[in-house]
Amino acid sequence: MATKDFEVQQLFKAYRSGLISEALFAQQMDELCGARNGQAPKADGAARPRGPRPLTGDDRLDAPGAMAALMGKGRTYDRTTEDLGNIVALEHVNVTVPDQTKAALFYINGLGLTRDPYMMTGPANMWVNVGRQQFHLPTSKPQVLRGHVGVVVSDLEALPRRLSRVKEALADTRFEFCERDGYIEAVCPWGNRVRCFAPQKRFGTMAVGIPYVEFDVPTGTADGITRFYTQIMGAQAATLEDAHGRFACVTAGCGQNLFFRETDRPLPPYDHHHIQVYINDFSGPHRRLVERNLIIQESDQHQYRFENIVDPESGRVLFTVEHEVRSLKHPLYLRPLVNRNPSQSIMQYAPGEDARNWATLN
Numbered sequence: 388m389a390t391k392d393f394e395v396q397q398l399f400k401a402y403r404s405g406l407i408s409e410a411l412f413a414q415q416m417d418e419l420c421g422a423r424n425g426q427a428p429k430a431d432g433a434a435r436p437r438g439p440r441p442l443t444g445d446d447r448l449d450a451p452g453a454m455a456a457l458m459g460k461g462r463t464y465d466r467t468t469e470d471l472g473n474i475v476a477l478e479h480v481n482v483t484v485p486d487q488t489k490a491a492l493f494y495i496n497g498l499g500l501t502r503d504p505y506m507m508t509g510p511a512n513m514w515v516n517v518g519r520q521q522f523h524l525p526t527s528k529p530q531v532l533r534g535h536v537g538v539v540v541s542d543l544e545a546l547p548r549r550l551s552r553v554k555e556a557l558a559d560t561r562f563e564f565c566e567r568d569g570y571i572e573a574v575c576p577w578g579n580r581v582r583c584f585a586p587q588k589r590f591g592t593m594a595v596g597i598p599y600v601e602f603d604v605p606t607g608t609a610d611g612i613t614r615f616y617t618q619i620m621g622a623q624a625a626t627l628e629d630a631h632g633r634f635a636c637v638t639a640g641c642g643q644n645l646f647f648r649e650t651d652r653p654l655p656p657y658d659h660h661h662i663q664v665y666i667n668d669f670s671g672p673h674r675r676l677v678e679r680n681l682i683i684q685e686s687d688q689h690q691y692r693f694e695n696i697v698d699p700e701s702g703r704v705l706f707t708v709e710h711e712v713r714s715l716k717h718p719l720y721l722r723p724l725v726n727r728n729p730s731q732s733i734m735q736y737a738p739g740e741d742a743r744n745w746a747t748l749n
C-alpha cells in the first residue's frame with residue numbers, strides 16, 4: 388500500500404509537470420489529507436473551516452516553507468533560455484518531385500518516414516510526416532534546396548540498412564548516402580541533401596523531426612540576414628562562427644533553427660522550393676514586409692508569403708527562399724501527425740507499436 392508521503396509526492400509531481408490543474412491538485416490533496424486525518428472529504432460548496440489548518444497532517448510537509456520548497460519556490464532560473472522569439476515552429480519543407488514512386492522509395496522506405504494518411508493521398512502530391520514536421524512533395528519538375536535539411540530519426544543504426552534496400556531501385560538517380568562523423572547524409576533521387584541524426588540533447592525531446600534547415604548563402608550576407616530576422620520578423624537571431632565559417636542562426640521553434648551559412652561557392656539559381664513557419668506576431672512582420680514591397684502572396688486570412696531576405700539597413704536582397712508564413716490561428720497549427728516505427732515488419736511484428744508516439748522522447 389502506498390504511503391501518504393508517496394501519494395503526496397506523486398500529486399506534487401503530477402501538478403508540477405502540468406498533468407493536473409491547480410484546482411484538481413487542491414481537491415485531491417484535500418481528499419487525500421482529509422481522509423487520512425480521519426475527516427470526511429468535503430462536499431462541493433461546503434464551507435471550509437476558518438483559521439489555519441495543516442495541509443497534509445504531516446509535520447515535515449506542513450512546516451513553514453516545506454511546500455514552497457517542494458514546488459520549487461525560492462529557486463532561481465534563467466528564464467531567457469525559454470524564449471523562442473517570434474517564429475514558434477518550422478513545420479514543412481516543400482520541394483516538388485517528378486516521380487512519386489521514387490519519392491516514396493526515398494522518403495518512406497529509405498528514410499523510414501510516414502506518409503500522411505489524411506492529406507494529399509493521391510499521385511499529385513505527397514505529405515510526409517517527420518515527427519511534428521513534414522516534407523511536402525507535389526508532383527512537378529524537381530526542385531533542390533540550396534543547402535540541406537536536418538532530420539532526426541529514432542533508429543539511426545538501422546538507417547543504412549533501409550537506404551541500402553532502395554539503392555537498386557534508385558540506381559538511375561542522384562540517390563546516394565554515406566555515413567559521416569555523427570550523422571548519415573542521404574541524397575534524394577534529385578539531389579536534395581538530408582542529414583540524419585540520432586535524437587540528442589541539442590534537438591530537445593525530438594525523437595523524429597526536422598530540427599533545422601541550413602541554407603548556403605553568399606559570403607558577406609550573414610549579418611544582414613540576422614538583421615532581417617530580428618528587425619523584420621521579430622525572431623531571435625545572431626551571427627555566429629564555427630569551424631566551417633560564419634552563419635546566421637535563427638530560432639525557428641523549440642529545438643529548431645534556420646541556419647544561413649556563408650559560402651564562396653557559386654549558388655544555383657533559385658527554383659521556388661519553400662519552407663513554412665508559424666509566427667506569433669503575424670501582423671507586425673506583415674506590415675514591415677508590405678512597407679518594403681516584399682509580400683509575394685496574400686494566401687488567405689491566416690497565411691502570406693515572401694521570398695526575398697533583405698538587409699533592413701540597405702534594402703539589398705541577400706538571399707531568396709520562399710517563406711510560407713502562417714499565424715497561430717491557422718487551422719493546421721498543431722495538427723496531430725501520424726508517425727510509425729519503420730522497423731515494424733511482418734516477421735517481427737510487435738503489437739501496439741504502430742500507434743505509439745514516435746515523434747518525441749518519452
Ligand SMILES: [Fe+2]
Pocket residue numbers: 479481523661662663711
Ligand atoms: Fe507549403
